[in-house]
Amino acid sequence: MIKDLLPGQVVCNEKNEKGKPCHGKLKRYYPFASYFNETDSGRLDEIKREFGQDPKLVLLRCEDCRMIYRLPQVLKEQLKQA
Numbered sequence: 001m002i003k004d005l006l007p008g009q010v011v012c013n014e015k016n017e018k019g020k021p022c023h024g025k026l027k028r029y030y031p032f033a034s035y036f037n038e039t040d041s042g043r044l045d046e047i048k049r050e051f052g053q054d055p056k057l058v059l060l061r062c063e064d065c066r067m068i069y070r071l072p073q074v075l076k077e078q079l080k081q082a
């Protein structure tokens with residue numbers, strides 16, 4: 001599952017088993033970059049279906065629950081230039 005990042009969102013809002021928001025830190029995530037070593041192939045397939053296998057693809061991933069977020073277009077452009 002891949003979620004949309006909400007405007008102004010800086011931490012993970014995925015709810016845990018107790019129904020509380022996770023609030024984990026969101027880190028840049030490059031699923032197809034060779035150094036990244038994503039081991040969950042089901043997840044990679046899902047990303048590939050939506051975005052194609054782009055080594056420059058940038059998403060965000062929660063450090064705690066590993067939920068993946070789509071970046072809004074604006075943020076995506078900023079990250080590419082950085």
Ligand SMILES: [Zn+2]
Binds near residue numbers: 062
């Ligand atoms: Zn999380």
